[in-house]
Amino acid sequence: MNNFLTIEGLTADDLNGLLDDADEFVEVLHRPIPKVPALRGKTVATMFFEPSTRTKMSFEKAAKALSADTMSFSPGTSSLSKGESLKDTVLTVKAMGTDAMVVRHKATGAPWRIAEWIEQPVLNAGDGAHQHHQQQNRALKGSFHRFPAVVPPSSIVNLMNGSCPFL
Numbered sequence: 108m109n110n111f112l113t114i115e116g117l118t119a120d121d122l123n124g125l126l127d128d129a130d131e132f133v134e135v136l137h138r139p140i141p142k143v144p145a146l147r148g149k150t151v152a153t154m155f156f157e158p159s160t161r162t163k164m165s166f167e168k169a170a171k172a173l174s175a176d177t178m179s180f181s182p183g184t185s186s187l188s189k190g191e192s193l194k195d196t197v198l199t200v201k202a203m204g205t206d207a208m209v210v211r212h213k214a215t216g217a218p219w220r221i222a223e224w225i226e227q228p229v230l231n232a233g234d235g236a237h238q239h240h241q242q243q244n245r246a247l248k249g250s251f252h253r254f255p256a257v258v259p260p261s262s263i264v265n266l267m268n269g270s271c272p273f274l
Contacts, residue, residue: 110228166209193221207229
C-alpha cells in the first residue's frame with residue numbers, strides 16, 4: 108500500500124488529478140446525506156501528537172463522508188505521558204485494527220518513520236516545519252489557481268486500496 112507523505116515529486120498532471128478528484132467530491136459534500144460507501148468497514152485513525160482543530164476535523168470529516176469509522180488519538184491521555192515510545196504507541200493503535208493513519212507530529216519526518224513501522228497507509232497531516240497542509244495548499248494555489256484540496260477523500264480510498272495512481 109502507498110502513503111501520502113508529501114506533494115514533492117508529483118507532476119502537474121498528478122496534482123491536477125488530485126484537484127479533479129476533490130472537485131468531484133464537492134458534490135457529495137453538498138448532498139442531504141453527505142456520504143458514499145467507499146470505506147465502509149474500514150477504520151481511519153487520526154494520530155495528532157500536537158494540537159489541531161481544522162486539520163484534524165477535516166480529515167475526520169473526509170473519512171466519515173467516505174463511511175469509514177474513525178479512531179481519534181490524544182497524546183495527553185495516552186501512555187506517551189508515562190514514557191511509552193512513539194513506535195509502541197503507533198503499533199498499539201495499529202493492533203486495534205486500523206486501516207490507515209493520518210499523522211500530525213511536531214518532529215520533522217515523523218510520518219515517514221511511522222510509515223516504515225506499519226503496512227497501512229500513512230497520510231501526513233503536518234510534521235514540524237517540514238511538511239504541512241497549509242504549505243502544500245499555498246504551493247497548489249500558486250501553481251494552479253484552483254481551490255486546493257491536498258488529500259481529497261477519493262485519494263484516501265485509492266491509498267487504502269493500494270491503487271493511488273499519483274504515488
